[in-house]
Amino acid sequence: MHTVAVLAFEGVVAFDLAVPCQAFSAAWHSDGTPRYEVRVCGDQDVTATAVGVPSFRVRCEFPLDAAADADTIVVPGLARHAQPPGPRVLELLRTAAGNGARIASICTGAFVLAAAGLLDGLRATTHWRAAQDLARSHPRVTVDPAVLFVDNGQVLTSAGAAAGLDLCLHMIRTDHGAAAAAGAARTVVMPPQRDGEQAQFIRHPAPRSDGPTLQSTLQWMHENLHLPLTLGDIARHAHVSVRSLNRQFQAQTGTTPRKWLLTARLDRARELLETTDLPVERIAALAGFGSPVTLRSHFASRIGPSPSSYRATFRLQRQVRP
Incomplete structure (x- = not known):
């Protein structure tokens, strides 16, 4: 142990x-x-x-x-x-x-x-x-x-x-x-702060509890990562304008809606790669990337290895660790 x-x-x-x-x-x-x-x-x-x-x-x-x-x-x-x-x-x-x-x-x-x-x-x-x-x-x-x-x-x-x-x-x-x-x-009742293969990664803190927050909208976004969410869709759910949405997102999470979505989708894809045998095409759809090409592109820029290599490496590590 x-x-x-x-x-x-x-x-x-x-x-x-x-x-x-x-x-x-x-x-x-x-x-x-x-x-x-x-x-x-x-x-x-x-x-x-x-x-x-x-x-x-x-x-x-x-x-x-x-x-x-x-x-x-x-x-x-x-x-x-x-x-x-x-x-x-x-x-x-x-x-x-x-x-x-x-x-x-x-x-x-x-x-x-x-x-x-x-x-x-x-x-x-x-x-x-x-x-x-x-x-x-x-x-x-x-x-x-x-x-x-x-x-x-x-x-x-x-x-x-x-x-x-x-x-x-x-x-x-x-x-x-x-x-x-x-x-x-x-x-421990907090969002997971996860990182890829790079040296350091920041996941922004949960929204502030003072005043109106985006908590319900963030939860809705997380539950609908597989959908092609637009800024308009997110703003309508939050009952604000797109301009107000961007401002509140930056103030409460430290990032933009698009960047938050990308991070959440990469997290979803990585978890599916680690825990399932689903093909990359299916994982790309479930994580909201639409196509394997888009998933591979974001993996290359944010994580490093391809989705298939990531899955193989993780499985090898699990076999070696015991």
Whole structure:
């Protein structure tokens, strides 16, 4: 079983500590057995914080050394990010990375990875408020404050707070596919934040809850991806003009209706490729692309491999992982 070790040290941000525990524990096989063993690792009781205020004590079930043989190590954020944990933690991370473990950080946990030298020469992100500090204190790291997460393969970083969930669901999807990530997302009650074969992908957050939202229209769009939806169709469902639709979409989702549709359709196509034996022609129709040529074109520009290659690669990974 894939082991995920979540490090707990003095001053750890409570939300960041809980996120990977919840997300990975929510990923189950179809028979109800867990896909991951999750360990919270630390040498002693530690003080966890919320918004920088000491809140409660956390008693670790596993010692720090129990993280040494983990397949994935997650480093949560620190309330005082300028003061990373001691050399023992940094050495553990270097050794684990050298042994092939996947290393991920949430929020200001990126400072710990940077202090260990794991981000040198790489692109990384962290909470936007701390991005300038990270760039200034670690000039060999290319800091991108605008994204939700960055996946460099073995080393991954995420922005603050809820972006940690995006990153964890992304790792679940990388390990087990779209269906597993969607199942975990349903359990933690958020939309799945999935990515393709590229280094980083942003899926925009759900609409704001203050004032009128497009939530029902987004749900309707998702249920009708197979139809040739036009801007006029979407605007009529939302009871707004096309101009107002574009404005509200940008404000509430951070993207346009067309781009949202393309991302949702690619997600649908990928899930069908992973979980069914349907021919590519049928998948193109069900996902709303109309023709296999259009599906292949979007796969090439957004994901990389052809749909058939994607399916073959995913199946090979599923055969090898056990």
